Amino acid sequence: MAEAGKKPRQFRAEVRKVLHILTNSLYTNREIFLRELISNASDALDKLRFRINRGESPSLPDLPLEIRITIDKDAKxxxxxDTGLGMTAExxxxxxxTIAKSGSEQFLADIAAENAAKAKSGNGRAHEDDAEGEEAVADAANIIGRFGIGFYSVFMVANKVTVTSRPxxxxxxxxxxxxxxxxxTYTVTQSEDAEPARGTVIKAWLKDDAEEFLEKFRVESAIRKHSAFVPFPVFVDGEQANTQPALWREPKFSxxxxxYAEFYKALTYDNADPLDELHFSVDAPVQFNAxxxxxxxxxDFFGSDRDFWGLDLYARRVLIQHRNKELIPEYLAFLKxxxxxxxxPLNISRETLQENVVLxxxxxxxxxxxxxxxxKLARNDAEKYNDFWRLHGKIFKLGYHDFANRERVTALLRFNSSTQADAEALTxxxxxxSRAPEGQKTFWYVAAPNREAARLNPHMELFRQKGIEVLYLFEPIDEFVMDGLGRYKEWEFKSVEAAADDALKDFADKEKAARESAAPLSDEDSTSFEDLMAKMKELLxxxxxxxxxxxxLADSPAVLVSPDGGMSSSMEKLLKVMQKDDSLPVKVLEVNRDHPLLRSMLRMFKADKDDKTLAEMTQGVFDASLLLDGYLKDPQALAARTNKLLEEAAAWYTEVRKI
Known part of the structure; x- marks a missing residue:
């Protein structure tokens, strides 16, 4: 009795419920039924072609290998x-x-068994048989069906289906x-119809809520989306719907x-030709064509186009997923x-992936x-690469996150710099x-909204004087890139604002300051200047x-710097925007002791340390430095103060000139 209790028992299934699940819960998009039926038809044609290539002769050998879809609105x-392999009654x-019985899976299993038998026989045709076996596998590679349930998707849109087939x-x-x-339930009966002459005809009587598929444009749209590249012509009411070949499966030399341009335009709906194309096939570690x-x-990947990127993923020419984002990192989002x-490895509906190891x-x-x-493009066609950079460099910079490829990505970065003629030039x-003087081991950079603003940045004066090239960063992301990279070939990245007083002491001057150096201050005036700076600190x-x-500084009267070499002004502004902080930064005001303005302020201070005009000038110097730093919270006060100083300056000028 104990042994009887161990008798194996088979699972039982309610067929009606299983079909209901297959047709109503398995697929998320009803137009998928067209993809499944066209895939089945393509498989039938591939199987026929496979057997023809092996020397077998089918009925009506001159009948073209094709798929035809016809719509009857009156009969719904x-x-x-298809004119493929066809099926017998059995x-x-x-x-x-039999649900989940795949004819394609059995077909491939038969091929594998046949090849194994040939290999085992080991006769004198071993090498020839091996070649034939490999060719057979290649010929069968296009066969799509595996699960044996795709056909039942037709019941999502149909309340009756007939399948007439002639082997x-x-x-x-x-x-x-x-x-x-x-x-x-189903029935199988002998057909008295002359059609099909060979192959299979599937006729679906559509439900009332599926009448959209009685419109030719709707059917063509689904074909172009999911089945545009099946290897056989697909006609809809006599017109071919899949006219574009699967170029990625063709040898690129041909x-x-x-x-390429025609394919790109059909794929992306772009009117312009692509800048460049990349076509390759890979056999290991995973086999794919791209x-x-x-x-x-x-x-605008940082704006309205934020989610419009990714590659179209196909399995044996059938679209599985549009804009798959797992195939490429974000910094290659420009690729189409x-x-x-x-x-x-697909799930049973072929709509989603079971695992992402392959991806x-x-x-x-x-x-x-x-x-x-x-x-290769940067090495052989610098002009074309620079065009690429101007178009897509903004997103490509995100590659600094890719630690495994950081060195390669960094070598491909391009910048405008202080030694170049205009904003379009790149280095x-x-x-x-290669241009840096001996002993330099730092990439110096300055962030600014444009080239002129970078050039006029007071922090640039010493670098200009020393002839040290400075990279110009025009995009908000650039400083994050520099911080993220840290180093490249043992060189570090550093902002000119973070340059210490002695950072360039080992480099000789290459050019003189725009102004002639002022005479050195006497000991008394040096002490008075210290007092002036204390007074300015008190006023501010x-x-x-x-x-x-x-x-x-060489030519500017003053500049604001972060205390203790903190973050740059542009980075600080960006973080304040992100944090919705509109407060003004509190920094160190550095003044140029040799500038004529500061020498004049020194004379005013020595004459009257409480001079009101001196106080106005101190505030004016601070405001100008704040403006150059990218901040100005109270422009009205600055304008009023500037007008007052101009009024006084004009009065002094007319008095001195006696006019």
Whole structure:
């Protein structure tokens, strides 16, 4: 009795409920049924072509290999016919009457078994058989179906379906019809119709809420989205819907620039030709084909186009996912194109992925291939690479996050700099290093909204005097990139604002300051200047942390610097915006002791330390420095103070000139 209790028992399933789950819960998009039926038809044609290539002769050998879809609005029917392998009555019952019975899976299993038997026999044709086996596997690689449930998706939109099929091989060439309402029962009867002459015809009577698929444009739209690249022509009411070939599966040496451009425009709906294309096939560590394009126009990835990126993922020419973001890192978001792989682990509905291990491997290969392509472009066609940078450099800079490829990404960065003629000129970090004087081990940079603002930054004066090249950063993200990179080839990145007093002491002057150096102050005047700075600190109060002599200025009277070499003014402004903080920063005011304005203020201080005009000038020097730093909270007060000083200056001028 105990042994009887261990008797194996089979699971039981309510067929009606299983079909209900398959047709109503498995797929998220009803148009998927077209993808599934076209994939099945493509498989039938591939199987037929496979057997023809092996020397077998089908019925009606001159019949074209094609898929035809016809719409009958009056009868509310949608018909999909193929001229493929076809099925016998037994195969109809076996394949369509058994849920999850995949004819394609059995077909591939038969091929594998046949190849294994040949290998085991070990006869004199071993090498030839091996070659034939490999060719067989390659020919069968396009076969899509695996799960044996895709056909039932038709019941999402249909309340009755007939499948009439006539086999292409065998003595029994009669046609049979499988009929079902998708509620758990079916019938198989002999067909008296002449059609199909070979292959299979699926006719679906559409539900009232699925009448959208009686519109030709709706059917064509679904085909272009999911099945545009099946390897056989698909006709809708006599017009071919899939006219664009799957270029990524073609040898790239056989494809012209015009074909690439046509494919790109069809894929992206862009009117312009792409800037460049990248086409490759990979066999290890994962097998896939890829065709990418670099657009000739920029996208706003930090604004309205934030989510409009990713590659189209295909499995055996059938679209699985549009704009898949796991295939590429964000810094390659400018790429448009497709990836087609045989190794993709899909879920049973073929709409989502079961795991992302394969995608991670594909991602790694794509990154390496793309970086290699950009390196080659930068090396062989600098002008074209600079065009790429101007269009897509803003997003590519995010590659500083990619630790594994950081060195390669950094070498591909481009900047405008102080030694270049205009804002359009670009330099690499390696070129910057080649121009640097001996002993320099720092990439100096300044952040500014434009080239003129960078040039006029007071912190630039000493670098100009020493002839040290400075990189110009025009984008808010640039300083984050510099901080994130830290170093490149043992050189560090540093803002000119963070330069210590002795940072450039080892470099000789290359040019003189715009102004002639003032005469040295006497000991008495030096002491008085210390008192003047203390008075300026008193007048400015808590607006500054200190007032001190500057060793970085040559032509400007004053500059604000972060205490103890803190963050740059541009980074500080950016963080304040992010934190919604509109307070003014409290910094050190450095003054140029040799500037004529400060020498005049010194004379005024010595004459009357409480002079009201001296107080106005002190506030004016601070306001001007604040303005150059990118801050000005009270422009009205600045304008009023400036007008008052101009009024007094004009009065003095007219008095001195006696006019």
């Amino acid at each position: 029917t949608l018909t999909i016919a 195969e109809l019952a076996e394949n369509l009457g 292409a091989f065998g003595e029994d060439s009669s046609a049979h019809t499988w009929t079902s309402d998708g509620l758990g 494809i012209t620039k015009e074909q 065709l990418f394009f670099i657009p000739a126009s920029a996208q 194109g497709v990836v087609d792989t045989e190794d993709l 991670r491997k594909i991602n790694q290969v794509i990154v390496k291939q793309t970086l290699s392509h950009l390196e 690499s970090l390696d070129d910057y290093m 109060g808590d607006k500054v942390t200190d007032v001190r002599i500057s060793h970085r």
